[in-house]
Amino acid sequence: MWWVRVIWALLLSFWVLLQQSSCSSSIEEEDSCRASSCGKISNISYPFRLKNDPKHCGDSRYELSCENDVTTLYLCSGKYHVQSINYHNFTITLLDPGLELNNCSSLPVNFLSRFNFFDDVNQDNTYCTDPYQATLNNHGNDDDLLFEHIVYLNCSHQVTNNHKYVDTSSCINSHSINGHSYIYAMAGDLIAKDFQVGCQVKLVAPTSGFGLQRNQLLPYHVMHNALAYGFMVSWVNLVCKTTCGQSNRCSFNATTEKFHCSDDCGYIYMLHTCGKLSRQMLFVIIETIVAVWKGLFGILNGQPRYRYEDFYCPEYIGFIIGQYVLPSILVARFMFVMTLFIGLLIYKWRKRHLSMFGYIEVYLQQQNNLTPIGYSYKEIKKMVRGFKDKLGEGGFGTVFKGNLRSGPCVAIKMLRESKGNGHDFISEVATIGRIHHLNVVQLIGFCAEGSKCALVYDFMPNGSLDKYIFSKEGSASISYSQIFDISVGVARGIAYLHHGCEMKILHFDIKPHNILLDENFIPKVSDFGLAKLYPVENSIVTMTAARGTIGYMAPELFYKNIGGVSYKADVYSFGMLLMEMASKRKNLNVHAEHSSQLYFPLWIYDQVENEHDIEIEDISEDEKKMVKKMIIVALWCIQLKPDDRPSMSKVVEMLEGDIETLNMPPKPILYPNETIGNDQRSNSDQTMSSDSVEIATDSLIENIS
Template sequence: MPKRSKPKLPMHALVAAIVVLLQFPQLCFARTRNRYCSPAVCGNVSISYPFRLTTQPPNCGDFPFEIHCDSSNRTVLVTNQGVFYVQNISYERNTVRAIDPNLAVDDCSLPRGTLSFWDYIYRNLPYSLVFPFTSMYLVNCSMPVNSSSYIDASRCSVNSSGSDPPRDSYVYFLDERTHPHDFDESCRIEALVPIMVESINDLLNSDIYNLLKQGFEFSWIFPSKSLEATPFRALIRNLKYALQSYADSFIYYLFKGPHVANNSYYPPNSTYIICLLITGGFIISRTLPGIVCLIVLVIYKWRRRHLCADDTIEEFLKQQKDLMPIRYTYCEIERMSNDFKDKLGEGGYGSVFKGKLRSGYFVAIKLLGKSKGNGQDFINEVATIGRIHHVNVAKLIGFCVEGSKQALIYDFMLNGSLDRILFAKENKIDLSWKKMFDIAFGIARGIEYLHRGCDMQILHFDIKPHNILLDENFTPKVADFGLAKLFSVDASIVSITAARGTIGYIAPELIYKNLGGISYKADVYSFGMLLMEIIGRRKNMSTAVEHESQKYFPSWIYDRYYHGGDVDLGEVTDDEKIMVKKMVIVASWCVQIKPNDRPSMSKVLEMLETDVELLQMPPQPFQLPFEVPTDQSHGSNTELSHENSSTGETSALLYSSNEISIDIL
């Protein structure tokens, strides 16, 4: 037997049900009103819902103003901008007639009542208010104004003799529709006075005051009777009313009735405090378990992620039983670094601190920051330099792995990194060209050893001055293998998932697929860019230059030597000039756009040792031989431009020396 589908509730029925539910609080609060809000009389005016006396609880009336019965038994309508005397309230016609108190007495007082705030009241009432009157400005001027739109507002004659003495101020009535730009500069607004007339422009002073003494009238209409009433507006009005009624009743009826003191209603301070505590306690009791569960879930996920990274690292360490470095505990790391007091530097990988072993040997402790790819940066460092030893490669002495705390311990390099020698603005060490050539040659030896001197081919992918360390004799050491990869020595082309390196040194084939496969030639390119900075002793891309042509140094230095020009190197020997020229030629070969046009590091070493006369300048290294589509980039966020490539400006834009590392795995 087929299942019978449940009948769907029509939309209009759903809206009606919601309206009824929102009307429910009104019914409940109406019953409460009958118990505590009895009708009152002040003078000849009867006061009942929706109005209330100031001595009654707030939910006895809906209007956001009160009625006060003064000592003279006058009914006073209290608003936040003034008071009015109530002349009559008709509950049959839903109308109120009121008058300004200053007009209720026969003297020279001017009307001061203002009703400019009633639009705000209208938007927040459960009823529609109707105001069948206009308003006029009462302005006070320091000088007399001769204009037909300014009607004298003086209520009494100043001097019966007809000669007016000097006055300090002059009061006028102005139509409410008067534009602010038409106000005289000597006048200021005193009040916005209601009057039962469409316009005052054709009235005299006496006519205006006769109308004002009759008072003004307004009415309230239930939503069902309002022309603007719709189910949606009724829903919104009832929602506002339900929330307001709840707030009032919660405070004033939670403790079994209102509290009256000194003929005025007010809740004691303890009532507000207790209500807040009850409401807050209810909310907390409902939300606290969810918050606790969320915190527990976040902690669990965080610990699970780090435990996963820890398991990966531990599994790797068990497989590498022939590792030379020593494993230290984190307490030992803290002790040897004196609680990390002597900070040497900081980067995206973490921070480096100076430490001292028990033997008195100084070390550099690299405290890794947030691990990427399940501790892959840590594994890369240990897997590459943990098993090798070369005079031009930084030596890994030990490491530490305790949960998320990971550290690597290296030989301490007294002269820091090469970038301090090349780019330092203060306390710069000025080395001879012979020493700079030796540093370049040592870096090349270190990279060549990584490519061919181990059982596995190690590609560094982040050769730059910051990652070249110098010992006390300025012997260079290739360091920071966080982006390194191990490949078979027989692999001419390697596979990586995304571009890795630092903008300014990264090889173009890591960004453009159709330039060629990725191989050890990527490190050759980075070495070429580093060699250019050694030659210029400045960043390759710099705006602090005398001529625009010198902005991109590799292009400028190539053009100088290619066209047989000379470079001012200061007081140098002929041998040093030869060294500089040799480095320029080698660097220009290394930074060729196509990987196949670049030499291997073995060839680089051979060229650095060859007589300069036997070396040939390469073709323009910064020229893209074809158009490269923009959709072939490998996840690099750098915006690439291909205009003016023949002048080298493209390379300057593509490979400006910004210290931004890329490793998108």
């Protein structure tokens, strides 16, 4: 087999020559690159480059700008000034351009946290995973973090019971961040137990300043000086890939400034190249296979089993059998067993999944009093004509426009398979299927075929209420007389749900988006995915988790000490909706000129109580009375305690009656602790349920992102 060795030797020599030529050309290109400078940064070299440097110099992902003699880096959609570059520990120090040393009233202009560097939340260009990272190791822990957070919070009230909140009034004007009265700063990460009711996170800034410890109470000027020092990010990931390769584990020791490479998968498969055979090992395996076949051929012909000269490096035979053949057999057996196990799990899941939707079909067949028509999925696809005309999308599914055979337009909601496991579908069909009211959306039919679930509704050509009451550029406009008629219709629809059916129906998601308008602007209450049915005699219902939309949810869903959850939760939501309809604006206005106007219900209460005219342009005297009546009724509906709110039947009576018969309610209270003196407050009075903490945390993450 000498000719095989000659061919392999020639191929190997040719490959080495190619590698040497490519290396020499790249070395020549690198030699032509010189370190750049801009302002006080004079050592800009690989992997960094300035925009005007030759294209082959540096890495395009690490491009810097020189603006007004200041080295600038654009990171996570924000602009930062480069303070220094450390090529020994692979870090670059950046400074927010809004910060000034020894001027504690200066604030960062960019919002940046460690969450911007997480791979699993990388959704848009506000996240920056590669080429920079917040740690010195690919698999780093908290000890490897390069910077900490300074969190700025806006609070509607003074915080006195949280030692982590540092008052900034000595430096920052109270109107510096969206006009809130109290501005606090906190060093470290804001967790759920640190969250204060009435406070919102408005800014997060990083710092690598010396002496700043995580979650430590420090004076604000110390925090500001730490911010003015700047913060560090690392490009060690690039050097790790170059030093250890893509498939190896890499760690960097900042003390010794050395890298350590390890092969994770080598210990599993006993292949120290992570499944990739080297050229030398490939030669050995080919030669061994040839030798084995020759040996077998010799045995069949009565010759000795093998001859020494038939093997190339025979000492490798035992190594190959022990290190490759036997482990390969074991791995193959393991993979076969795992394949069978995974297949069994998939079979069980599909069987259970299909049986669950079979249960839906059986349930709907048993409801003889349901009038909706059952459609097949094939008929649904014909109605929507390939799902081309999309009307909207929500948490429980996507809504498409379609046509019945007889011609009328319909709205078809396709429920997501992963939402609610079919329970939201049953809830909506069982709830709306037995309702017939002018102000409640009509369910025409449904589809429950295998895993495909759909609901067929009357089509509402004028869409949802929110686009008429919230002023947007190019949005449609309706008169206050129409708005008042819509409010009365919505109130009648909710009153019917509470008192007009065999079972009491609690909607739990009353908001402008769920009020649909037909061609005559008659309102229809829709979206019963969160609705619950209860016996009429039940005054209090059992809730395992808070449900609804933040801003419209009743306070008893958060606080345990003001009353049980009942139909009065829908009354509160209707009050918030009615207030927005009367004002044609959101109840919470973060851009208000005065802090007293931040929460509209409190501001408008003072105006009405002091008999001030409500200034609304292009409105008649009769319409002003309608608006005032809507506001007074709304203020009754949003009382903190459920017992202080009227029923929806009473709300309809108040709206349809004379305004002279209405009395002003007590001033709305935002939080339960506002009703208790400072010296009588207790931890239990201010404790939120676990559900409300989750909702508050979700809202906080949404604001940050």
